[in-house]
Amino acid sequence: MLGVVFTEFMEMVEDEFSFDVADEIMDISGVGVETGFTAVQEYSHTDMVKLVAALHKVTGMEIDALITAFGQHLFQRFTVTHSQFFSGATCSLDFLENIEGYIHVEVKKLYPNAELPTFRCIRHAPDKLEMNYKSKRPFGDLAHGLIRGCGAHFKDDLEIERTDQNGPHEVQFMIRRERPV
Ligand code: HEM
CATH class of the missing domain: 3.90.1520.10 (H-NOX domain)
Structure with missing residues (x-):
């Protein structure tokens, strides 16, 4: 899975919850602990599943609701980062x-x-x-x-x-x- 998906996910966690929660889910999942995430690298999609499971543990929110919320956030980000796909779309x-x-x-x-x-x-x-x-x-x-x-x-x-x-x-x-x- 592309690093950009991970960087967007961690930004959502920092914005919607806090930097502490972002650190905590990396600690709990063991994903990204040493180096964080970079947009140009690739990671296993199971690492995303582990991060979401950790976020569920920390926040108590349901896993499906967390992933759906991330999808909504990601689309909004795509309108900014991939604006070329939106010209003329109504x-x-x-x-x-x-x-x-x-x-x-x-x-x-x-x-x-x-x-x-x-x-x-x-x-x-x-x-x-x-x-x-x-x-x-x-x-x-x-x-x-x-x-x-x-x-x-x-x-x-x-x-x-x-x-x-x-x-x-x-x-x-x-x-x-x-x-x-
Ligand atoms: C401008 C709009 C969009 C862009 C630029 C975009 C781009 C991407 C990118 C970069 C990935 C990650 C691929 C990877 O990690 O290897 C991805 C995955 C994905 N996209 Fe899109 N996407 C867009 C819209 C959508 C929409 C509207 C949907 C849903 C109807 C969608 C469904 C998915 C799903 C579910 C995945 C995860 C991979 C999987 O399920 O196998 N995308 N997309």
Whole structure:
């Protein structure tokens, strides 16, 4: 997993909790203790799972809620760090539908070692998108949070119905956009 995901995660922990909590979860998990994290390095995705488990221990918050919150935070950060992907984008569902065929394709060019999931999308209607997440990594909650973050960014009111099909490795998201009246 790319170091940038870890640096963003630790920044979220420092901002939302504290520097002490950030240190504590590195101590408890044994991850990043010696050297911290750098954006250019790569780490095992299991290290992220260990950090989240440690954050759960320290804060008492549920693991799925913590990962989803991180997904929301990460999307907001992407709007700043990868602003090139947002020029001309106006609709959350169009944006989400383009993750597989455009955004993650470009991400792979920028970071050839990126390990990305697949999304099979079906646009049932202008305001209804089905996204089928599949990955070797267990980050259905992260996808959930990224989808929420996307709705928030475009100020779209999204209703997200989620069905886990193979634990957090394969998740179906049925997303409806509520039209503002
Ligand atoms: C501008 C928008 C986006 C950018 C720049 C982006 C970029 C990235 C990057 C750099 C990674 C890390 C790869 C690695 O660590 O090896 C990643 C992973 C991931 N992305 Fe995106 N992404 C974007 C939007 C989204 C959205 C909206 C979703 C959800 C619908 C999504 C779902 C995921 C998931 C779930 C992963 C974790 C890897 C996995 O599950 O296998 N991404 N993305």
